[in-house]
Amino acid sequence: MTEYPVTEYDPVDPAVQADPYPIYAYLRDNRPLYHNPKIGQSGAYVLSRYEDVTAAWADYERFSSSHGPTVELKSPQARRRSGFISMDPPEHTAMRALVSRGFTPRRVQELEPGIREIVRGHLERVRDLPTWDFIAYANKIPMDVISELLGVPHADREEIRRLSELSLSRDQAGQVPPAAQAAHLDLRSYYASLVSDRRRRPGPDLATALVEAQDSGNHLSDEDAVSVMLLLGIAGNESTVKLLGNVWYQGWKHPEQRRKAWKGQIAQWVEETLRYDSPGQMLARIVAKDVTLYGETVPAGSTLLLLPASANRDPRMFRDPDRYDLDRDTSGLTSFGRGPHFCLGASLARLEARVLLEETVEAIPQGYEIDEPAARRLLSPTFRGFTYLPTVNPSK
Template identity: 45%
Template sequence: MSLRYSPYDFDVHNDPYPHYARLREQAPVFRNDTDDFWALSRHADVLAVLRDSSRFSSRNGLRMEPAFWGPQAEQFFSFVAMDPPQHTRMRGLVARAFTAHRVQALEPGLHRMARQLLEPLLEAESFDLIADFAGPFPTDVISELVGVPEADRAMIRALGMEIMYSDEESTDLRPEAVQAIGALIGYYTELTTDRLRHRRDDLLSALLDAADGDDRLTPEEIVGVLILLVGAGIETAMLTLGNAWHAAGQHPDQRRAAFGGRIDDWISESMRYDPATQTQLRTTTEQVELHGVTIPAGQRILLISGSANRDPEVFANPDTFDLDRDTSASLTFGSGRHHCLGANLARLELRVALREIVDAVADYEIDTDNAKRIHSSNNRGFAALPTHVTTR
C-alpha cells in the first residue's frame, strides 16, 4: 500500500504519531500532489529549514488553507509571515515592548485570575477543562497584558472563544470565527486610537512608544500584532493546557510526579510529547536537494515539528511520556529568527495555571468517552475535556 499523509485527514487528527513514524522511516521528503505540498518529518531536516530563512521563506504564512496562505498571510500572522528585512524591523520593534520584565510583572495578577476561574469549578468538582478554564484563562491573560479595560474583557473572552476551533467535522474557518476576527480588529483599532491619546502601563502603549530612531510601528501594524496574540497567545496556550492535562491523565505515574512538584518538567515534556502546534509552512525560494529528492523553487514545505519531537534519532523511546527526559532539543517554540517571541509568556501562563490546579487538586479523571478533539490542519488538541477532580 502506498504511503499517504494529509494534515486534513481526521485519522491523522486522532493520532498523528504512527503516520509520522512511517514518514520518517519511508519518506523523509514526502510529496502530496493532491494538497500540493512537500513534508519534512525528521528532526534534523525540520531544524535545518527553520534556521535557513534565505532558502525557505515565511512570506506566505504558516497554514495551507486558502484564506491564510499567500501574500495576505501577514494580515493574520503579522511579522511571523515576513522575511528579512521586514521581519527584522517588525520583530525588533515588538521585542522592545514585549520585554521579559513586562512578562514577569504579570505573575501576581495571573495567579489571582487563575484562582478566580478555578474556585467555582473546584466547588462543583466536575467541569470541562477547555471551555471552563483552558480557554478563558489565556484570553484574560492577553487582555491583562495588552491593557483591555476590565469592562470589555468578558466581550473579548467571548470573541476569543468564538475564534477557537470547535469539534465540527471541518477544518475550515467557521463564518462565526471570521466575524469574531473582524470584531476584534475593530475593537483593537479603537483601543489603539484611544492609547494614542492616553498612554497606560500596558503592552499596547509600549508598542506605540517602541522606536528605533525615527522608526515606529504604525497603528495598523500594532493591530496586526494584537490579532497575532489571539492565535499565538490564546489558542496555543489553551490547546497546550489541554494536551498537558490529557497526557498526565493517561500516565498515572507521571501524573503523580507532576503533582509532586515537577510542574516545569510536566510542561516541557507535554510540549514535546503532544505539542499544540504540529506543523508550519515555508516556501522554497530556490531549487533544493534533500535525501536525493529535488524540490523546485516556489514549493510549499510542511515542517512537521510534531514528528521532529518524536524522532528516535534525538529522543530515546520518543513515544513514552517521561518527565525525566531532556527536552532541550524540542522544536515546539521553533528555532532561528522565528523562534517564538512569546515563549516566556507561554511558560509563565502554563506554570501558573497548573500550579494553581495542583495546589487545590489531589487527583483527577478525564471522561475520555466525551472528550472531543479539534479538527485543524496545523494544531492539535481538544475542544472539550470533561474532568472530575478530587480536591485536597
C-alpha cells in the same frame, strides 16, 4: 519490517487528527521528504525529521515565511493578518526588535502575581464541583492575561475571548468558515480602535508600548500594532490553552508521571508534554528557490510543511521518544521554533502554564479522572488539543 497503520499524510484527515504520531513515524522512516498534491489548494511537500525541520525553520533564505505559517490561510497578504511572523529578515528582524521593546522578559515576569490571582479566581468556581471542563477553566486564563497585558477593559474581555475562539474554528475540510472570517474582522476592528485610543491616551499597557515603540527611526504602524495584538490574542491564547489541555490529559493517561508532577515537577510536566504532544503540529513555508532534498528537486513557489510535533518524536534526537517521561532531557524540543522565528511568546506561555498548574495541583487531588468518550478534540490541521475535557474530581 515495521508495519504502519497509515501511509498517506493529510493534515485534515480525521484519523490523522485523532492520532498523527503513527503517520509521522512512517514519514520519518520511509519518506522524509513527502509530497501530497491534495494538501491545501496546490499541494505541499512535508519534512518530518528533527534535523530537517530545525534546519528549515532557521533557513529563511530558502524557506520563506512570506505567505504565513498556516496552510489553510496561505496568502501573499498574510502579513496583514499575522504581522511580523509572516515576514523574513531583515524586515522581520527590525519589526521583531520593535515588538520586543514592548514585550520584555521583565514585563512578562511582572505578570506572575496577576496571573496567579486570575487563576485562583477561576479555580474557585470548579474546585468543589464533582465534574468540570478543564478546557473551559483553562481557556479563561490566557485570554484574561493577554487582555490585561494589552489594556483591554474588563467589560470587553468575554466578547474578545468569544471572537478569538470563533476566529480559529475550521470546517471538516480544514477551511476557514465565514463565521471565523467575520470574527477575525471584528477583532481587527476592535484592536484598531484600541490602538487609536492609545495614541490619544497612553496607558501603562502593552498596547501603548507597541504604539510608542521606536528603534533607529523605525516604528510600528497602526496596522502592524494591530497584527501583533491579533497574534497575541488569538494564536497565543489558543496554543496555551491547547498545551494546558494536553498536559492535563497526559497526566491522566500516565498516572506514574502525574505523581511526579504533584511532587513538584510542574515545569517538567509542561516541557515533556510540549515534546510528546505539542499543541503546534505543523507550520507552512514557501520555497523561495529550487532546492534539492533527498535527491528530489522541490520547485520554487512550492508549499513546504514543517512538522515540529514529528521532530519531537524523532528517535534520532530523543531516545525512546514514544515514552512519556518527566525525567527526560527536553532541551532540544522544537515546539517554540528555531532561529529568527523562535516564538516571542514562549516565556509567557510557559509562565501561564506553570502558574495555572501549580495552583491547580494545590486544589485538585491527583486522582482525578477524565471522561474520555465525552472529550472533544479541536478540528484543525495546525493545532492539536481539546475543546472539551470533562474532569471528575476523585472525592466527589
